[in-house]
Amino acid sequence: MRPDIVIVMTDQQRVGLTRRSGYPVDTMPFVDALAERGTDFRNAYTAAPACVPARTSLLTGRFPSAHQVRQNSNAQYARFQQDLLDVLRDADYQLHFAGKPHMHRGEADFDTYAGPYFHTKGPEYSADEKAFDDWLERLDHGVSDEPTPYDVTCQLPYRITSDALKAVDEADPDRPGLFWVSYPEPHNPYQVPQPYFDLVAPEDVPERTAGPEAAEQKGGTYAWLRKLQEEKRPGYDDNWRRYTANYLGMLRLLDDQIRRLHDGLAQRQRPRLTIVLADHGDYVGEYGLQRKGAGLSEFLMRIPFVLAGDGVAVQQRDEPVSIVDVLPTVCEAVGRPIPDGVQGRSLLPLAQGEPAPEEEFAGVIAEQGFGGRAYDVTARPPLHFTYEGRTFDELNTVTQSGGARMLRSGRWKLIVHADLPGELYDLENDPVELDNLFDDERHLAVRARLLHQLTRWQARLTDDLPTGNYVPLRLAHNWRWTATQGEPR
Template sequence: MASKQQPNIVMIMTDQQRWDTMGSYGNEIIETVNLDALAAEGTVFEHAYTPSPSCIPARASLLSGMDPWHTGILGMGAGQGPMETGFAHTLPGVLADAGYHTQGIGKMHFYPQRSLNGFHHTLLDESGRVEDRNFVSDYQAWFERNKTGPYEFVDHGIHWNSWMARPYHAPEYLHPTNWTVNESIAFIKRRDPRKPFFLKTSFARPHSPFDAPSVYFDLYDRKRMPDPFVGDWAHIHDKPEDAVSPVAWRGVRKPEEVRRARAGYYGLIHHIDHQIGRLIQCLEREGLYDNTMIVFLSDHGDMLGDHNLWRKTYGYEGSAHIPMIVRLPRSYGKAKGRVTEPVTIQDVMPTILDIAGLDIPETVDGRSMKGLMLDAEIADWREYVHGEHCACYSDEQEMHFLTDGKMKYMWFPRLGSEQLFDLQTDPGECRNLADRPEEQRRLQHWRRRLVDILAKRDAGLTDEAELVNQAGKPAIVSPYYKVRVSGAK
């Protein structure tokens, strides 16, 4: 059982925030004062990656500490199904069993949508998703009760997956970002005071719609926004027939449209940062800050026009590289400021349990990052991370990637093509080295690593010597999904 000395845990999660949109990660345009202050007190993980760059598979790995293959969710669509329940162990469930008061606020992306998955209670903002009959999110119901005119929460006219951007159409206090922090503060004040607590504050932004309140949108609309990276290979995604859609996943858009999208996106992050400041101030006023572990991360990023691509599901840096900051309770002393070892979302659950002094379930694939933060010698830390996604919008999107933060290897199973990038000299992934004769040895080295990972699945992705082209073959579906879901019913 938990003791009074065990730390409180606050997990702050953004949706679809790329790694390079914070001052602590080197961005000199965006203002993220509160997150940068948190980074100065804690540990910045420079090479944190999502195991699958889209919402459901990434969040399933966060919830369970398991790799996507073991959660059974390799993406969104293509036979993967919704998240469902049936996990043997979840982070909030283990904490609840140990005596923590657990609360989830904001975007959970569970199915059924009112599933708890170990939380004692949730308050939901599920954007526009209605997957259960008669479901109305807590945020939408609150919006309807508090709006000041005959408008709806979607009356800005922008689709949930659009590249389009405009200022928020309603008063700022009605924005879901404000609601998420309001409810988080309310929980802190009404929690069981005799128990340590686990609070997941999960924002639905900066995921589109790019609808920052005017004060934030206008600030970045006046600034010179960074131009997208466009690689020497990006012409493969210059598809006019795809670009015409307001929810286009690829295609060339006008420079002013790209700049406006980035202004809206940056404005959303600036807005979130201010609201995170409110949450931290609440912890300080309540006398909880010193004994609270704070974990900040995103589920994946957004391409924002890089290489003529939008949204996520890609192994490229804009989509797969995420921000991650961990601030330990004061009793641990000063942790290491920056960690360069490659880490992934599966590592968050074991890290939290380790800091809380709890056993890590055998089902967890991730590893505790506690030693990395406290500058301990970890001789056997992984050399690289693996990520993947099934075909979602197109066969061209099914991919596997490997990276150590210095090199990036990608394989597209249904195209039979590869990419290799030197992230140290080419952080924007603009030069594909895979076809260069002088890079063949390095290419083969990374390819062999992927063969070794995928051979263990016995799913036809390799013949144990080489990768096997999947063009025209049925979608790969993990057997663990059906086992877990059938066991949950």
């Protein structure tokens, strides 16, 4: 019997903030328990630290430079042959979506579609929901100093879960289904009602790894964004503990709704493959920054990624994996071929406890930027918002200018820019990425090895969409095939 596919996606969730991952605050007990019953990929990465490029990568199994969606405003230009919805539709799956889309697919592509929900608004079924959404809008993506004055039932995750459970109730029990539930939280605005507001007091928030001085040391877009945020909201970093406490409370609120969703799905008498992940991370105060926007820091690039369900081994895996691996994993789970042009790898064999081909999983890449030359740290170009007032968008002409690619391999991280100096970090000894070893003579051999790995990845990324019967490309992306049959020609 083919399994239901359940995708639970959060937005801007930083990895490492749950008790299972070593954090002292118990933010997501249910998701932690789910990870303990399945496969926890501890070195999972997004394809890009922005919503639409990352979600397009999940759907298409392609990196941004291949699918061509490199910013949040051009989802309609996605280049692919078949995406996740096409594959499942061809396999006679019913398709259900609830939540925040931020993707190239819309309501007409699903059997049921509850949304769109965004960060300050969703479908409103009551006066209280409308009042809550208006209150969210007035926060201007900021941090609330007080508990949200509306009941948890007005919160977007609660409403999204209710919509998703309605789809579960009405779904055909005799056909497998995709149930994609996409939560806008814990993305800004940072707010949460009681009892979540008091999950941890600000004075008890664990210390951050690095403060504002780290942004100045990093320079570039880190320093530029830090300066912009201070101009827009003077003293904003003085409140970083309240911001972090709200963020942690939002994680617990999400966890309760994911539990509620899981309990509702249990009524379907089918095997199930559940994927829980985020699109990208959040600084959560590191570098004296909020939200995202600057650079390819681990705080933005690493994501939670759990596979659970029938046939999935109970284990932790350390291989570097990517959000682009979701599509080929689902293809194998439902018995469909991986579409041509897919650049990800099926993780199902890993989730079933098989060893990973060493060369294929030696590293993982990601990208940032929509091209052009990178702006200098002193730049003040016109933006899509004014320099006056409190409103700002961290994803803007300056922070997203230029282009960069990163490679994570073992303890090492390499970042190559189109027109800026290279970066090389030893993450074991320098998790905040402040000691750039790119030009250190003692690390030239490491740099050369990583540059070679990155070059091989870039050759994969330049694959154009195939035409006709381009079978070798399909086989090249099925590493289970290459592991047993040898390298494709």
